[in-house]
Every structure is written in C-alpha cells, then in structure tokens.
Amino acid sequence: MFALKEARGIGTEATRAKVLETLKERGYLAADRKALVSTPLGREVIALTPPALKDPITTAEWESRLEAIAHGAETLDVFLADQCRILPDLLAPILGDGKPAFPCPSCGAALNRRKRKKDGAWFWGCTAYPDCPVILPDDNGKPGKAKPRPALSEYACPACGKPLAKRSGAKGEFYGCSGYPGCKTTCPVKLDGSPDFEAKKKGK
Ligand SMILES: [Zn+2]
Ligand SMILES: [Zn+2]
Incomplete structure (x- = not known):
C-alpha cells in the first residue's frame, strides 16, 4: 500500500495558495465570510471526476515517479506510456470520447451521478436536463433501470x-x-x- 508520507506529498504551502486561487478563478470555490466553500459547479466537477483522479495518492504517486525520472531511476518514456495507457479510461466518463460511459437511454447524452439533497441517495440525471428530464435510480454506482412508464x-x-x-x-x-x-x-x-x-x- 502506497502511503502519502512515503512520497513527497501533493504540494507545498506555496503551491496550495496558487491552487486555491485557480479554483476560485474557475468558479469551483467561493469565499463565504472567512470560509472557503465549494460551489455547485465545483461539486459537479468532483461528481464527474473518476475516483482515481480525485485520490491524492494518484498525484503523490505521479510526483514520486517524476522524482524517480529526475534521479534517472525511471525514464520519461515509460512514465508517459503508462499515462497514455490509463488516461483514456480515466477521462472517458468526462470527455465521453464521443460516447459517454453511461449514455442517457432517451437522448444519448451522458448521464451524471448526483446526490439527492433530501436523503443523500444517489441517482442519475441526464446532462441534457432540462431538455431531457431522464432520471434513473443508482445501482451500485451505475445507472439502474427506470421503472417502466405507463403507456x-x-x-x-x-x-x-x-x-x-x-x-x-x-x-x-x-x-x-x-x-x-x-x-x-x-x-x-x-x-x-x-x-x-x-x-x-x-x-x-
Ligand atoms: Zn437524456
Ligand atoms: Zn390531470
């Protein structure tokens, strides 16, 4: 198991301030009095992001491999080849690659996993909402079957x-x-x- 502290972490205080600024500029974070809070857009991006990309361990692992490259223990080619292999899978749910991982059964646009405010339950909504009002239940992280609509x-x-x-x-x-x-x-x-x-x- 790879631990964060074995790597060099995911950034220093100095880079953190810059990262927070960027997140604010892009509208993912907003200042609420003295606190920083996520915006609905920010939460949406996180909801769309594959778990491996959200995991600080991933960044830490990459940082440590870049470090290894700097020391000549690994080559850039190997690292890049690995990235090229895994990135399409990681990004497919976001970029769609022309076809979303979970297409809307009605219009074909990507479905988006969301959390219901009322009870915190997951569900899937069409990203073409409100043009397409498709809502599906969540089935262990995947869109479940809709109840058949009565004719x-x-x-x-x-x-x-x-x-x-x-x-x-x-x-x-x-x-x-x-x-x-x-x-x-x-x-x-x-x-x-x-x-x-x-x-x-x-x-x-
Ligand atoms: Zn749809
Ligand atoms: Zn009526």
Whole structure:
C-alpha cells in the first residue's frame, strides 16, 4: 500500500495558495465570510471526476515517479506510456470520447451521478436536463433501470387535459393523470376499458 508520507506529498504551502486561487478563478470555490466553500459547479466537477483522479495518492504517486525520472531511476518514456495507457479510461466518463460511459437511454447524452439533497441517495440525471428530464435510480454506482412508464392512453384528464395513463395499483387497474404529481386526478376503468369519468375521484 502506497502511503502519502512515503512520497513527497501533493504540494507545498506555496503551491496550495496558487491552487486555491485557480479554483476560485474557475468558479469551483467561493469565499463565504472567512470560509472557503465549494460551489455547485465545483461539486459537479468532483461528481464527474473518476475516483482515481480525485485520490491524492494518484498525484503523490505521479510526483514520486517524476522524482524517480529526475534521479534517472525511471525514464520519461515509460512514465508517459503508462499515462497514455490509463488516461483514456480515466477521462472517458468526462470527455465521453464521443460516447459517454453511461449514455442517457432517451437522448444519448451522458448521464451524471448526483446526490439527492433530501436523503443523500444517489441517482442519475441526464446532462441534457432540462431538455431531457431522464432520471434513473443508482445501482451500485451505475445507472439502474427506470421503472417502466405507463403507456399514455387516448383519454385526456378532465382536470388538466394531459393524457391519462393506465396504471395498476393494489385494487387493480385505474387511470391516473400523466401530469402527476402536479395533477392527482385518478378514475376507475370501465368494463370497456375507457375511464369512468362519472366515478372520477381525486386522490389525496
Ligand atoms: Zn437524456
Ligand atoms: Zn390531470
């Protein structure tokens, strides 16, 4: 196991100040009174960055190899060949390489792993949001399967005009407004399969 202290660390106090300045200039950090806080952009970049690139051990390892090159213990060619081998894999999720590692099933743009504020749960959102509202659950660090969306029916919601969708609940099939949760209209299914607007009731 490679420990940080075995290497020369990841920078000195002097370089740290410069790094923090750069992070502020790029909008990744902002001063909040006396504290430095990450901006939403900064957190997004971190969320997109592959774990190996975020790990200070990676930088420390590279620093120590550069040191070895300076001492003639390793050659620059070997180091560069290693970088060329691993960087495409590391950067693929960010650069996309034309094809994102996790493409949106709807529009093909990259999916982005995000943390829900409410409960801290991970989910995947399309980077083309708001043009593409695709949201997928997280499945151990990968986008999971979306719940199949109920097919829209030819019937319009009597309350808001959006199409009704046939859904199945504990008490069997019913029609629910596709505008849910904005519109909570539901109504039972008649024997002929059409919505029973007479018996229409509003959900809670
Ligand atoms: Zn999309
Ligand atoms: Zn409706």
